[in-house]
Amino acid sequence: xxxxxxxxxxxxxxxxxxxxxxxxxxxxxxxxxxxxxxxxxxxxxxxxxxxxxxxxxxxxxxxxxxxxxxxxxxxxxxxxxxxxxxxxxxxxxxxxxxxxxxxxxxxxxxxxxxxxxxxxxxxxxxxxxxxxxxxxxxxxxxxxxxxxxxxxxxxxxxxxxxxxxxxxxxxxxxxxxxxxxxxxxxxxxxxxxxxxxxxxxxxxxxxxxxxxxxxxxxxxxxxxxxxxxxxxxxxxxxxxxxxxxxxxxxxxxxxxxxxxxxxxxxxxxxxxxxxxxxxxxxxxxxxxxxxxxxxxxxxxxxxxxxxxxxxxxxxxxxxxxxxxxxxxxxxxxxxxxxxxxxxxxxxxxxxxxxxxxxxxxxxxxxxxxxxxxxxxxxxxxxxxxxxxxxxxxxxxxxxxxxxxxxxxxxxxxxxxxxxxxxxxxxxxxxxxxxxxxxxxxxxxxxxxxxxxxxxxxxxxxxxxxxxxxxxxxxxxxxxxxxxxxxxxxxxxx
Numbered sequence: 241x242x243x244x245x246x247x248x249x250x251x252x253x254x255x256x257x258x259x260x261x262x263x264x265x266x267x268x269x270x271x272x273x274x275x276x277x278x279x280x281x282x283x284x285x286x287x288x289x290x291x292x293x294x295x296x297x298x299x300x301x302x303x304x305x306x307x308x309x310x311x312x313x314x315x316x317x318x319x320x321x322x323x324x325x326x327x328x329x330x331x332x333x334x335x336x337x338x339x340x341x342x343x344x345x346x347x348x349x350x351x352x353x354x355x356x357x358x359x360x361x362x363x364x365x366x367x368x369x370x371x372x373x374x375x376x377x378x379x380x381x382x383x384x385x386x387x388x389x390x391x392x393x394x395x396x397x398x399x400x401x402x403x404x405x406x407x408x409x410x411x412x413x414x415x416x417x418x419x420x421x422x423x424x425x426x427x428x429x430x431x432x433x434x435x436x437x438x439x440x441x442x443x444x445x446x447x448x449x450x451x452x453x454x455x456x457x458x459x460x461x462x463x464x465x466x467x468x469x470x471x472x473x474x475x476x477x478x479x480x481x482x483x484x485x486x487x488x489x490x491x492x493x494x495x496x497x498x499x500x501x502x503x504x505x506x507x508x509x510x511x512x513x514x515x516x517x518x519x520x521x522x523x524x525x526x527x528x529x530x531x532x533x534x535x536x537x538x539x540x541x542x543x544x545x546x547x548x549x550x551x552x553x554x555x556x557x558x559x560x561x562x563x564x565x566x567x568x569x570x571x572x573x574x575x576x577x578x579x580x581x582x583x584x585x586x587x588x589x590x591x592x593x594x595x596x597x598x599x600x601x602x603x604x605x606x607x608x609x610x611x612x613x614x615x616x617x618x619x620x621x622x623x624x625x626x627x628x629x630x631x632x633x634x635x636x637x638x639x640x641x642x643x644x645x646x647x648x649x650x651x652x653x654x655x656x657x658x659x660x661x662x663x664x665x666x667x668x669x670x671x672x673x674x675x676x677x678x679x680x681x682x683x684x685x686x687x688x689x690x691x692x693x694x695x696x697x698x699x700x701x702x703x704x705x706x707x708x709x710x711x712x713x714x715x716x717x718x719x720x721x722x723x724x725x726x727x728x729x730x731x732x733x
Contacts, residue, residue, distance in 0.1 A: 251276050252510040254731065255499055257487045257525075258673070259461030260288025261467055262708040263515025263623030263716060265724035268730060269472040270724065272320050274287060277479045282486035282673070287467030288515070288681075288708075289672060295659050297605040298553040300612045301464055305564065305594045306336065307457040308450060309718035313466070316721055318731055320473055327469040329460035336456030338562035339425055342570055344645045347425065362416040362426070366397035374446070378722050381696050381712050391598055403443050408672035410674065412442035424572055428590070431616060432713055434544025434678065436576045441683040455601065458563065458599050463589050466717065487525040492701060495702045499525075511703035513730045517674040518710045541689045543619040544680035544715075545579055546665035550613040550632055551602040553659030557609050560646050563598045567591040567643060575616075580683070583618040585631055589616055611651055621665045628664055674710075675695070681703055696727050705731055 252275045256263045269279045285291070289303035307313070310330055317324040320411040336349040342534045353359060358642035376388035401577050407415075409460035413426045429447040459465050462661075475481065487504040500506045520537050530538075542679065568590050569575045575586040594612040597604035604610040615635060623631065636652035652660065665677030675681070684690035693712050707727045709715030 246358070248685040251280075253508070253511065254278075255280060255497075255507070255509045256513045257499070257517055257521075258515030258708070259283075259481060259483075260515045260708055260720070261290055261470065262670075262720035263288070263513065264474050264479075265721050266278055266513050266515070266707050266727045266731075267479045267725060268316065268470060269319055269728035271474065271479045273728070279479060279481045280476075280485040280487055280584055281481065281483050282502075283653065283671065284483050286471040286481065286483075286627075287464055290464045290467035291461050291663065291671075292464040294468075294662075295551075296656055298312060298608065298610045298659055299462060299596075299603045300551045301462050301594070302551075302597065302612075303551060303581075304717055305596075305612070306333070307459065307463070307466070307717050308454045310454065311720040312721045316470070320624055321479055322473060322495070324652070327473065328465060329455045329628055331460060332600065333458055333563055334450060334458045335562055335564075337564040337566055338560075339421075339566045339568065340529075340545050340560075340643055340644050340646065341421060342644075343569050345421055347558075348420065349425075349456075358417050358419065358422065359595055362413070362445070363449050363452055365402065365416060365450060366445040368396075368401050369407070369443055369446045370449055370453075372396045372399040373389075373403055373443070377691070377713055378719075379726070382692055385693075389500075396411065405442060407442040408438050409442055409444045410437040411438040412445050413558055413595065414439075424568060427572065428566065429573075430684075431545065433684050434546075434616075434680040435684045436580050438573075438576065439683070441684070441687060441690050443683065453463055454533075455609045456564075458596065460600060460602070462596065462600070471472060489528070490526050490704075491528050492704075494701075497704065498712040511705070513705045513727055515706075515708050517672065517678075517681060517708075518706050519675040520673050521706075522694075523675075525691060526704075527648065529704060531699055537695065539675075541682045542580065542685055543676055543678040544683045545616045546619045546621065546668055546677040546679055547663075548585075548613075548615045548617045548628065548632060548665075550611075550615075550652075552611040552655035553604070553660045554574045554609040554611060554649075554651070554654055555605075555656060556607060557647065558595070558611070558621040561593060561598075563595060565595075567593065567639060570642075579618050581614055583621075585615070585617055585623070586644070588616045588638070589635060592631070593633065607694075607700040611655075613651070617665055619665055619678035620669075623664070628662055628720045679709075680715040684714075698728055704733060 256267045256279045270635035271277045291302040293300045308429045314324045322499045376385040430440040489500045497509045497512045498506045578586040592614040633652045638647045668677035682689040705727045707723045
């Protein structure tokens with residue numbers, strides 16, 4: 241595990257390109273180890289995907305909407321000698337999500353749900369996967385998985401058949417769960433990394449187990465507060481941030497890295513950490529670090545999904561919904577076929593709705609509702625703004641008829657003027673520097689793309705590393721923080 245060095249001797253110069261959460265966490269850890277660290281960020285603010293919007297008294301998160309494995313966040317603050325609770329207040333949600341089906345069925349992902357006999361059996365299966373592979377996968381890059389295994393945990397090898405098989409997540413769920421609605425609920429966890437449940441390896445059964453074990457948490461003041469707090473702490477520990485600064489090129493010169501910014505100024509560093517989408521960086525400012533065949537190989541696997549994100553402010557509260565709500569498609573297979581086979585927006589999509597004012601009343605005016613909608617979309621979707629708005633309006637208009645017992649209004653039409661805004665895959669591509677606006681890089685549709693993602697260290701190039709959701713171990717707040725920990729361990733000179 242990463243151990244900070246309080247000595248100032250032997251300081252090295254490190255640049256982190258990208259002020260996403262993973263990049264800032266790596267910068268903070270290296271600054272605490274005594275190195276000179278600066279972070280270049282092309283946008284005007286830190287946080288990467290952890291952004292927010294405020295309008296007319298409403299506030300919406302625009303990125304990750306829940307936190308699990310909060311101990312990983314706590315460990316980051318502890319590295320800097322701080323207590324996370326002095327910087328951020330976390331609240332455990334009694335229900336991680338409320339699920340709705342058109343026939344009126346409702347399920348809450350809460351303690352009674354996890355205690356159901358069929359669900360408990362599935363979790364017991366997934367617990368074995370975690371016992372076998374959790375330590376290795378979450379704390380070591382693939383080439384070093386062996387370091388997690390000692391004589392003390394050899395008994396966990398009995399779970400190896402749960403990992404070494406050709407089943408998909410959808411098939412694994414069907415082996416344990418008979419209820420078709422609960423099957424659909426668990427299949428949705430494939431979308432946590434932007435993938436198709438009928439193509440995702442069965443090992444990803446571990447995702448609902450992790451959520452059940454560690455809970456779903458909300459950050460008081462919004463999820464974007466995480467990025468803001470890590471930014472403030474990194475600055476307090478000496479990290480220099482350069483906003484509005486984009487890396488334009490890289491080359492190795494002797495033992496040093498030369499990185500040129502958008503203004504054409506080249507700076508020398510002892511180490512470089514890329515917190516941009518590896519797929520995009522390899523074709524752009526870091527192209528000199530990759531052979532042509534390697535660049536082509538990185539672009540072959542299918543991309544994860546992107547999303548259409550919609551913010552709406554309502555002057556009244558909605559009945560029945562929770563902090564997080566899912567309105568399921570009546571034909572989940574058709575939805576994923578549209579996303580991954582035809583690469584089009586689904587005719588009847590599953591709709592995710594977050595209303596954080598249910599937990600944090602300050603996020604909406606009294607009596608109002610801050611509605612955040614998300615619909616999965618194929619990466620590189622090329623709809624025009626008018627076509628996109630027409631699609632969102634059609635989805636919102638259809639919801640009351642699809643779920644007649646919920647008394648939902650037409651959310652798009654009822655929204656307060658000025659609060660309606662749509663974010664598209666093209667917007668995410670511009671903001672995050674991601675290929676096609678894909679939220680997680682590769683879709684996890686094979687053992688390679690799931691477990692052998694673009695590595696955190698560039699082979700053959702000393703002290704060139706990658707951090708974030710498109711490298712190991714994957715996307716999501718705890719995973720990018722663990723990625724930062726692995727990188728910091730390997731950059732610590």
